Amino acid sequence: RKEVEQDPGPFNVPEGATVAFNCTYSNSASQSFFWYRQDCRKEPKLLMSVYSSGNEDGRFTAQLNRASQYISLLIRDSKLSDSATYLCVVNPPGTYKYIFGTGTRLKVLA
Amino acid sequence: EPEVTQTPSHQVTQMGQEVILRCVPISNHLYFYWYRQILGQKVEFLVSFYNNEISEKSEIFDDQFSVERPDGSNFTLKIRSTKLEDSAMYFCASTAPRGVYEQYFGPGTRLTVT
Numbered sequence: 001r002k003e004v005e006q007d008p009g010p011f012n013v014p015e016g017a018t019v020a021f022n023c024t025y026s027n028s029a030s031q032s033f034f035w036y037r038q039d040c041r042k043e044p045k046l047l048m049s050v051y052s053s054g055n056e057d058g059r060f061t062a063q064l065n066r067a068s069q070y071i072s073l074l075i076r077d078s079k080l081s082d083s084a085t086y087l088c089v090v091n092p093p094g095t096y097k098y099i100f101g102t103g104t105r106l107k108v109l110a
Numbered sequence: 111e112p113e114v115t116q117t118p119s120h121q122v123t124q125m126g127q128e129v130i131l132r133c134v135p136i137s138n139h140l141y142f143y144w145y146r147q148i149l150g151q152k153v154e155f156l157v158s159f160y161n162n163e164i165s166e167k168s169e170i171f172d173d174q175f176s177v178e179r180p181d182g183s184n185f186t187l188k189i190r191s192t193k194l195e196d197s198a199m200y201f202c203a204s205t206a207p208r209g210v211y212e213q214y215f216g217p218g219t220r221l222t223v224t
Binding site for chain 1 (some may be wrong): 141143145151152153154155158160165166168199201211212213214215216217218220
């Protein structure tokens with residue numbers, strides 16, 4: 001099993017739609033999880049950290065499911081500007097490294 | 111808002127040459143990182159650095175790579191003898207010494223080895 005796994009997509013959704021992505025991780029002891037957004041040929045930008053209790057920021061909601069070892073990102077009321085690749089990042093316990101998933105590509109269509 | 115900066119934005123070099131990529135992390139951050147991203151592939155961890163020494167490195171970070179914090183602001187990645195397969199985007203990142211260790215990335219240096 002890969003350390004961090006994401007469906008590469010693309011997810012093509014109309015403006016205003018709700019879309020959700022999942023990301024699975026292999027190390028059950030992992031404690032730190034993040035969602036980043038990456039536009040083409042740009043740096044990853046932090047979207048949100050994922051806490052045990054979940055995390056919401058405007059139209060974005062992140063959840064952690066420890067039992068099934070996945071995190072999710074929900075985007076409500078999609079905007080054209082949400083089109084990007086969404087990266088799942090995990091910091092394995094006892095390490096100083098961050099493992100990135102391959103990313104899920106989202107295209108919001110007018 | 112404080113940000114991580116990197117120079118140069120694009121570096122072209124010939125195979126076998128040495129390159130130094132430079133980064134200025136956010137000023138109160140204490141943990142620093144280098145990542146690379148080959149075109150069309152995922153972001154890969156290279157090395158983490160804290161208190162003037164390497165905390166962790168990946169299998170990619172072999173003897174041709176080195177990192178240094180030569181002064182209080184710069185953080186550099188040196189590739190001693192570049193290969194064609196070193197062509198990639200190189201991102202520097204830093205985290206604050208508290209909280210959930212959220213990483214903030216610089217805009218990257220695109221390295222092209224010919």
